[in-house]
Amino acid sequence: MPDQTPHVERACPGCNRRRFTTAGVGSLAIAGIGSAVFGYEFLSPNALYEPSPIVDAGKPERYPPGSVTPDAQSGLYVVHGPEGIYALSAVCTHLGCVTAWRPELDMVACPCHGSKFHIDGVKIEGPAPRPLPWLKAWLNDEGNLMIDRSEALTRKQYVRVQA
Amino acid sequence: MNSLYSRLRGTAVWRSVFRSGTGDTNLHRSLTVQQNIFLHLASVKIRRRALEFGVTWYLGTLSMASFVILVVTGVLLMLYYHPSVPQAYADMKDLQFVVSAGVFLRNLHRWAAHAMVVLVFAHMFKVFYRGAYRPPREFNWVVGVMLLLLTLFLSYTGYLLPWDQLAFWAITVGSNIISAVPAMGAKIRFLMLGGHTVNANALLRFYVLHCVILPLIAAVFLAVHFWRIRKDGGLYTGDKPRE
Numbered sequence: 001m002p003d004q005t006p007h008v009e010r011a012c013p014g015c016n017r018r019r020f021t022t023a024g025v026g027s028l029a030i031a032g033i034g035s036a037v038f039g040y041e042f043l044s045p046n047a048l049y050e051p052s053p054i055v056d057a058g059k060p061e062r063y064p065p066g067s068v069t070p071d072a073q074s075g076l077y078v079v080h081g082p083e084g085i086y087a088l089s090a091v092c093t094h095l096g097c098v099t100a101w102r103p104e105l106d107m108v109a110c111p112c113h114g115s116k117f118h119i120d121g122v123k124i125e126g127p128a129p130r131p132l133p134w135l136k137a138w139l140n141d142e143g144n145l146m147i148d149r150s151e152a153l154t155r156k157q158y159v160r161v162q163a
Numbered sequence: 164m165n166s167l168y169s170r171l172r173g174t175a176v177w178r179s180v181f182r183s184g185t186g187d188t189n190l191h192r193s194l195t196v197q198q199n200i201f202l203h204l205a206s207v208k209i210r211r212r213a214l215e216f217g218v219t220w221y222l223g224t225l226s227m228a229s230f231v232i233l234v235v236t237g238v239l240l241m242l243y244y245h246p247s248v249p250q251a252y253a254d255m256k257d258l259q260f261v262v263s264a265g266v267f268l269r270n271l272h273r274w275a276a277h278a279m280v281v282l283v284f285a286h287m288f289k290v291f292y293r294g295a296y297r298p299p300r301e302f303n304w305v306v307g308v309m310l311l312l313l314t315l316f317l318s319y320t321g322y323l324l325p326w327d328q329l330a331f332w333a334i335t336v337g338s339n340i341i342s343a344v345p346a347m348g349a350k351i352r353f354l355m356l357g358g359h360t361v362n363a364n365a366l367l368r369f370y371v372l373h374c375v376i377l378p379l380i381a382a383v384f385l386a387v388h389f390w391r392i393r394k395d396g397g398l399y400t401g402d403k404p405r406e
Contacts, residue, residue, distance in 0.1 A: 042268065047257065
């Protein structure tokens with residue numbers, strides 16, 4: 001198509017559409033990268049208002065020998081077995097539902113997809129890929145039982161209490 | 164680079180999105196505008212004179228730019244804001260002191276809001292004193308008045324959201340002014356606040372108005388406003404049409 005635009009005096013000699021476009025696209029690219037970085041920083045919260053992973057489970061005397069005490073709110077069981085007290089995660093390793101302790105069956109059962117576990121965490125049946133993890137538990141200076149839900153134990157550890 | 168671009172424009176995917184096809188004839192250029200839902204609000208051709216700074220001072224475009232900034236920053240601020248008492252105040256303080264770039268976005272939202280009110284007023288003065296409101300543009304002036312009111316309502320509803328003393332008393336005073344409306348003033352105030360005092364219901368109502376209802380209405384009016392510029396013969400330049 002022949003150029004039909006009338007001749008205009010240029011205020012800026014040497015300026016042309018290509019240079020303008022290059023400068024514009026370049027500026028937009030820089031602004032885009034900056035926005036992406038700032039956007040990522042903005043979207044990552046710096047302060048979380050979530051419950052602490054460390055739970056104060058109270059005095060160990062609350063858990064008599066041979067008892068299983070579910071705490072659905074914290075998602076764990078405090079078990080007082082023959083070798084001592086341990087804390088077992090109640091969060092199913094399949095897709096994160098909170099399991100239920102069924103004393104009449106002597107097992108832990110997940111209501112979502114039917115996984116079943118022994119009270120030491122070992123799976124009996126169902127789709128769960130791993131046993132329920134044991135959680136780090138200790139007595140603090142006041143003698144309260146503390147449980148860290150963020151830390152799974154790699155081997156069995158018991159909190160021993162005076163009978 | 165150029166040939167890559169033309170190859171891209173020839174692909175089946177591109178052609179399925181942009182049906183106007185390649186080519187630089189006037190017909191193709193017109194179709195490019197007409198067949199694009201975003202571009203079709205604007206006219207296919209524009210007078211060179213209408214692009215000059217002196218004609219509009221770009222005040223309408225700048226108002227729209229403020230609106231876009233306000234939508235983007237506002238949506239981002241919503242990610243950290245709970246419209247509940249007294250959480251709203253804590254969230255606003257978190258945005259200022261805890262969230263990365265939060266103070267930047269909050270201040271950008273605030274400054275753009277002030278700028279939009281000023282720019283919309285300036286835009287209307289410019290239109291008024293140049294006589295650009297006259298027929299056939301008289302309806303678009305009315306649409307513009309609605310947009311001015313929407314801008315002010317958006318400003319007012321956003322004022323309450325920080326839930327600080329300034330916000331609380333501003334809305335207390337403002338809602339009492341509304342109760343001066345004859346006969347139904349008290350009823351309007353009751354419906355607006357969702358109660359008799361500025362409280363949790365009022366905060367939630369203002370939040371929904373500010374973030375959903377008013378922006379949606381404004382978007383519809385903006386679309387009509389821009390479309391009417393084209394339908395009313397393009398931007399008013401004050402020149403006699405050239406034959």
